[in-house]
Amino acid sequence: MSEVAYAIANARPRVVAALAVHCRDLDLAEDAFADAAAKCLEQVDPPRSIAAWLMTAAKRKVVDTIRRQRAEARAIEGAAQTTEMADILTLPEPIADERLRLIFICCHPALAIEARVALALKVICGLPVAEIARLFLTSEQTMFQRITRAKRKVRDAGIAFELPARKAWAERLDAVLLTLELAYTAGYQDAGGERDGELSGEVARLAMMVAELLPKEPEALGLAALVLLANARENARVDDDGVMVPLSQQDVTAWDFEAIEQARLWLDLAAQDQRTGPYQVMAAIQLTHVRRAFDRQTDYAVITTLYDALFAMRPGPMVVINRAMALSKVQGAERGLEELESMDAEQLKNARPYYAARAELLTQAGRSAEAASALDMAIKLDPPRAERLFLERKKSALFAED
Amino acid sequence: MQYMMLIHEDETYYAGDDAAQKMEATIAGHMKLIEELSASGLAWSGERLQGNETATTIRYKAGESALHDGPYAETHEELGGFYIVDAPDLDTAIEWARKIPVPGDGAVEVRPVWVEEQ
Numbered sequence: 393m394s395e396v397a398y399a400i401a402n403a404r405p406r407v408v409a410a411l412a413v414h415c416r417d418l419d420l421a422e423d424a425f426a427d428a429a430a431k432c433l434e435q436v437d438p439p440r441s442i443a444a445w446l447m448t449a450a451k452r453k454v455v456d457t458i459r460r461q462r463a464e465a466r467a468i469e470g471a472a473q474t475t476e477m478a479d480i481l482t483l484p485e486p487i488a489d490e491r492l493r494l495i496f497i498c499c500h501p502a503l504a505i506e507a508r509v510a511l512a513l514k515v516i517c518g519l520p521v522a523e524i525a526r527l528f529l530t531s532e533q534t535m536f537q538r539i540t541r542a543k544r545k546v547r548d549a550g551i552a553f554e555l556p557a558r559k560a561w562a563e564r565l566d567a568v569l570l571t572l573e574l575a576y577t578a579g580y581q582d583a584g585g586e587r588d589g590e591l592s593g594e595v596a597r598l599a600m601m602v603a604e605l606l607p608k609e610p611e612a613l614g615l616a617a618l619v620l621l622a623n624a625r626e627n628a629r630v631d632d633d634g635v636m637v638p639l640s641q642q643d644v645t646a647w648d649f650e651a652i653e654q655a656r657l658w659l660d661l662a663a664q665d666q667r668t669g670p671y672q673v674m675a676a677i678q679l680t681h682v683r684r685a686f687d688r689q690t691d692y693a694v695i696t697t698l699y700d701a702l703f704a705m706r707p708g709p710m711v712v713i714n715r716a717m718a719l720s721k722v723q724g725a726e727r728g729l730e731e732l733e734s735m736d737a738e739q740l741k742n743a744r745p746y747y748a749a750r751a752e753l754l755t756q757a758g759r760s761a762e763a764a765s766a767l768d769m770a771i772k773l774d775p776p777r778a779e780r781l782f783l784e785r786k787k788s789a790l791f792a793e794d
Numbered sequence: 795m796q797y798m799m800l801i802h803e804d805e806t807y808y809a810g811d812d813a814a815q816k817m818e819a820t821i822a823g824h825m826k827l828i829e830e831l832s833a834s835g836l837a838w839s840g841e842r843l844q845g846n847e848t849a850t851t852i853r854y855k856a857g858e859s860a861l862h863d864g865p866y867a868e869t870h871e872e873l874g875g876f877y878i879v880d881a882p883d884l885d886t887a888i889e890w891a892r893k894i895p896v897p898g899d900g901a902v903e904v905r906p907v908w909v910e911e912q
Contacts, residue, residue: 424826500884502884502888548906549905549906550797550881550882550883550884550887550906551883551884551885552882552883552885552886553883554883557883560885560889573826590821
């Protein structure tokens with residue numbers, strides 16, 4: 393990517409956001425930006441401030457388009473062509489930071505949850521529809537329809553282009569964070585060791601944008617820290633044979649410590665506010681795991697306590713499973729198994745983590761035959777490749793010991 | 795923009811020994827909402843419909859009509875009334891729609907009214 397193209401991509405979120413708020417039309421904002429970007433690339437001498445140049449050029453495009461739409465085609469033809477790009481002011485005009493508004497619009501709870509991140513990736517990050525479709529494992533046509541429908545709803549249902557009133561933030565911000573969390577989890581699971589962390593990478597960018605824009609919202613900081621900590625371990629999640637490596641066995645030298653430090657700073661900042669929440673607790677759990685790089689051991693007693701707190705805020709099967717695993721490190725495998733027994737595998741929407749956890753604890757307890765059948769159950773439940781290899785390797789290790 | 799709020803409620807909620815009290819409480823909720831709407835200065839209208847046993851439906855099959863005794867939708871949650879509120883945006887409309895009392899099961903559908911381009 394050329395230097396100019398890179399600067400254009402960087403300027404995109406702010407410029408498109410400002411344009412969208414200016415003309416109150418997502419499509420028009422995107423089109424005008426694309427038009428301005430193409431003209432910018434044609435310039436012999438690249439403008440000094442690319443963002444300001446793009447904003448001015450795109451605004452003109454918006455005005456032209458609206459004029460063209462409104463007036464008679466004949467009367468307008470001439471006027472539209474008088475716009476010379478050379479006329480564009482060289483004086484940079486300040487661009488108001490409207491990214492937050494655009495995120496609130498794209499992640500509005502009135503939009504279907506599966507459309508929200510797709511819309512955000514398209515409008516804010518400028519990802520092509522084909523790319524977004526690939527990230528969400530769906531066809532380009534389906535994704536195109538989903539995004540088009542979402543844009544139409546924003547326009548026709550009158551979703552506000554204003555920042556919501558502060559009192560409405562709790563619900564709206566929750567929707568934004570949940571949207572990012574779900575998309576991130578989807579990306580992270582799909583990555584499942586197959587080194588396709590692109591969706592999680594793009595979503596992480598959005599999560600960090602939200603944290604930067606809302607430094608006084610502890611849960612926004614918590615989510616950004618959580619995402620950053622997961623990304624920091626991206627390179628250690630799979631070994632050279634493509635087999636998943638569990639967190640407790642990862643090579644810490646492959647972790648990204650700059651990202652870890654940033655996450656720690658954000659969590660500290662969040663803690664000052666003394667309004668805890670699930671994202672902060674989840675990030676704290678990950679941070680405790682990461683401390684292994686400094687302490688050479690993991691404090692599972694702390695992790696168990698944090699899972700207790702998380703369970704109180706957001707109970708769910710994954711919390712029970714992870715808590716049982718942590719507890720087993722403190723009080724033994726049998727104790728962890730007891731916790732798992734309380735769950736009903738039949739009722740778990742995704743029972744694979746349950747069987748994988750059971751297999752691990754049964755192995756530790758020396759109950760090899762039961763461990764093997766738990767592994768079989770987990771393998772049958774269609775794990776991603778890296779996880780399947782990991783489970784299969786565990787299974788052959790069981791028999792090697794016999 | 796005008797938003798129509800269609801109120802669908804399970805009418806069986808208003809059956810039983812304390813039916814009158816339940817209905818009274820819901821109506822009081824509507825009166826309160828109407829007072830708030832009037833005080834807000836927004837243009838609005840709204841009506842309560844009679845029970846679904848009073849409904850007559852003209853059903854069409856390939857353009858041919860036939861009258862039927864009963865409501866259109868065969869669900870437990872019947873259209874019981876509506877409001878139309880002229881709100882600046884969807885969020886404001888939703889904020890008002892949330893104030894519509896639905897003590898039992900039901901749903902309030904919020905839809906913008908079609909605007910003819912000028």
